Amino acid sequence: MKPGILIYGMGRMGKFFYDFFFSRGYDVAGYDVVPERRTIEEDKIESYDVIFLCVPMQAVGDAIARIPRSSALIVDISSIKGFVLPYLDASGFDYLSIHPMFGPDSEIGLSNIIVVKKSGRKEEEVILEEFRKAGAVLSELPPEKHDAKMAEIQGLAHFLLVGMAHFLAERFDREDLKYASPIFATLYKLSSRILNQDWRMYYYIQKNAEILRREFIKSLADLDAKFSDEEKFRKLFEELGSKFDDYGNSTLILDACKATWDVSTIELLRGYIRAVDSLILRLLERRTQAGRKIALHKRDRNEPIEIADLEEVKIKDLLLRTSLNPIYVQDIFENIMGLTKEEEYRVLGIKKTLAVLGPAGSFSEEAALKLVGSRLPLKYCATTDEIIKCVENGSADYGLVPIENSVNGTVISVLDALLNHDVEVFGETTLEIVHCLAARRYMPLKEIRVVYSHPQAIAQCMGFINNYLKAELRYTSSTSDAIALLDDYSAAIVSENAAKLHKLYVLRKGIQDAKANTTRFYLIRKKGSGEMRGSITSLFFGVEDRPGALKDVLEVFYRKGINMRKLESRPARTGLGDYVFFVEVEKDLSSEDLRELRNVTTFYHIVGVFDRVERLDLWG
Numbered sequence: 001m002k003p004g005i006l007i008y009g010m011g012r013m014g015k016f017f018y019d020f021f022f023s024r025g026y027d028v029a030g031y032d033v034v035p036e037r038r039t040i041e042e043d044k045i046e047s048y049d050v051i052f053l054c055v056p057m058q059a060v061g062d063a064i065a066r067i068p069r070s071s072a073l074i075v076d077i078s079s080i081k082g083f084v085l086p087y088l089d090a091s092g093f094d095y096l097s098i099h100p101m102f103g104p105d106s107e108i109g110l111s112n113i114i115v116v117k118k119s120g121r122k123e124e125e126v127i128l129e130e131f132r133k134a135g136a137v138l139s140e141l142p143p144e145k146h147d148a149k150m151a152e153i154q155g156l157a158h159f160l161l162v163g164m165a166h167f168l169a170e171r172f173d174r175e176d177l178k179y180a181s182p183i184f185a186t187l188y189k190l191s192s193r194i195l196n197q198d199w200r201m202y203y204y205i206q207k208n209a210e211i212l213r214r215e216f217i218k219s220l221a222d223l224d225a226k227f228s229d230e231e232k233f234r235k236l237f238e239e240l241g242s243k244f245d246d247y248g249n250s251t252l253i254l255d256a257c258k259a260t261w262d263v264s265t266i267e268l269l270r271g272y273i274r275a276v277d278s279l280i281l282r283l284l285e286r287r288t289q290a291g292r293k294i295a296l297h298k299r300d301r302n303e304p305i306e307i308a309d310l311e312e313v314k315i316k317d318l319l320l321r322t323s324l325n326p327i328y329v330q331d332i333f334e335n336i337m338g339l340t341k342e343e344e345y346r347v348l349g350i351k352k353t354l355a356v357l358g359p360a361g362s363f364s365e366e367a368a369l370k371l372v373g374s375r376l377p378l379k380y381c382a383t384t385d386e387i388i389k390c391v392e393n394g395s396a397d398y399g400l401v402p403i404e405n406s407v408n409g410t411v412i413s414v415l416d417a418l419l420n421h422d423v424e425v426f427g428e429t430t431l432e433i434v435h436c437l438a439a440r441r442y443m444p445l446k447e448i449r450v451v452y453s454h455p456q457a458i459a460q461c462m463g464f465i466n467n468y469l470k471a472e473l474r475y476t477s478s479t480s481d482a483i484a485l486l487d488d489y490s491a492a493i494v495s496e497n498a499a500k501l502h503k504l505y506v507l508r509k510g511i512q513d514a515k516a517n518t519t520r521f522y523l524i525r526k527k528g529s530g531e532m533r534g535s536i537t538s539l540f541f542g543v544e545d546r547p548g549a550l551k552d553v554l555e556v557f558y559r560k561g562i563n564m565r566k567l568e569s570r571p572a573r574t575g576l577g578d579y580v581f582f583v584e585v586e587k588d589l590s591s592e593d594l595r596e597l598r599n600v601t602t603f604y605h606i607v608g609v610f611d612r613v614e615r616l617d618l619w620g
């Protein structure tokens with residue numbers, strides 16, 4: 001049977017023990033003089049088998065006097081036993097006196113717990129075993145020796161740190177930390193941490209260390225003489241060096257906060273792992289905290305939360321620096337970045353993401369910005385296939401894919417992908433493609449020696465180029481490549497959006513030959529993730545291999561007065577001459593319409609029922 005445990009004093013240390021036993025399935029209750037912190041009232045205290053006394057040292061006497069007499073085992077956790085044990089001895093309670101050498105924010109794994117006095121009760125063994133199982137390092141010291149050791153361990157350490165702060169207070173300000181070494185920064189932060197705690201416990205620790213402190217001050221004065229003499233200094237350094245092992249600094253953080261290095265038993269190894277886990281968790285918290293701040297900068301700069309290139313580079317760097325299984329390491333870091341991104345989206349209130357064809361400055365981005373108004377929720381993909389896969393596997397909520405351009409026609413790769421992936425169309429939007437001639441500086445057109453752009457953009461602007469430019473044309477594979485190649489005597493054909501993004505000077509806007517150059521985009525989402533509603537239906541269908549088979553389908557639309565906006569045929573991939581057809585009709589097809597279609601087709605597959613969309617809310 002597990003003993004029932006009462007935590008008397010629900011401050012931070014009390015809460016630590018409360019959580020520790022609660023998560024291990026104990027019947028735990030908390031009592032505090034502050035009523036809001038209690039989980040039980042005073043009259044229930046006596047029904048518990050073990051009472052953890054988690055009050056400040058100066059309050060121990062009062063607390064013991066208030067606890068109703070019972071056969072409970074008291075557990076004392078105070079730092080200086082000379083102050084508190086007399087109260088416990090006088091109380092008549094059985095007690096276990098321990099000194100946990102860690103604070104409420106640290107992790108029990110590999111933390112020292114000094115057992116100072118035992119009662120011999122069986123509950124005591126259960127509790128100590130629970131600490132041991134959690135990977136704590138248990139050691140024993142009788143009360144007097146404990147206090148003498150604490151004078152060294154806590155008394156001297158606090159004295160040094162507070163002494164340093166005291167000496168530096170007038171001459172060193174926070175700004176000077178920019179010159180600090182890791183050792184100084186560590187000491188400085190430790191001093192700051194101590195000085196921001198309640199002073200009482202530190203006062204008692206110093207009271208316990210009075211004699212030792214004086215000896216120490218004397219030894220420091222002697223040391224000063226040795227430090228001024230090279231030979232004495234060398235001897236001192238070497239002698240001390242032989243007594244203090246070098247632990248290296250590869251795991252400095254862990255070694256510094258955990259004083260134990262002999263991790264040989266399975267419990268201690270588990271404690272080690274627990275301590276490492278806790279460190280990882282703290283670091284993850286810090287990482288996401290930094291992410292939240294980055295998100296605010298991104299909002300100010302209108303940059304997307306997700307930067308896939310940066311993630312890729314980071315992961316590559318990490319994989320180069322480890323011999324661990326790269327598949328796991330990659331997975332772990334992708335998840336870590338996922339966690340950071342989620343926080344970044346959360347802090348800005350973004351609930352959904354939209355995948356678009358990148359990079360920033362693309363026409364797809366321009367269409368997305370019209371819908372969403374911000375780059376923050378955009379997820380840039382390298383191909384339309386990647387967009388469709390992201391939407392299908394849930395790594396983006398929505399996708400924006402070009403389906404046709406008034407000059408170049410249907411985007412076949414998108415059409416094929418729509419047939420083969422579990423996505424559906426829920427909206428459409430259009431963008432007028434306006435090409436601009438942009439340069440790094442203002443210059444007359446005749447000064448331009450080279451024009452860079454994607455072959456398609458150059459082809460769409462040949463009229464302007466022939467009439468107004470005497471420049472060499474150079475093809476690039478993307479708009480960003482074109483921009484990267486610019487010098488003071490060249491120009492690029494880019495979108496206005498890209499020119500703005502890269503702070504280019506727009507020499508001429510709208511230089512494309514066809515003044516009505518429009519791209520139509522589909523908005524897609526995972527299949528079945530929303531209601532299919534709208535005045536336009538997109539569908540694929542197949543027909544039998546016989547004369548008039550296609551005509552029979554078109555006949556259905558004709559008879560019902562359904563206008564068809566688009567008709568395409570695509571290879572069915574089942575054999576030469578086998579085709580599937582894609583149509584867009586201006587109607588939300590009724591079950592009667594579909595029944596008729598079923599009669600004249602071998603199959604049909606609806607990929608979307610939708611309307612034009614002006615705004616897409618990703619914050620809602």
Ligand SMILES: O=C(O)C(=O)C[C@]1(C(=O)O)C=C[C@@H](O)C=C1
Binds near residue numbers: 306310314
């Ligand atoms: O560096 C940033 O911009 C971040 O937001 C951090 C972080 C990351 O978790 O490492 C997150 C999102 C970006 O896709 C890239 C990197």
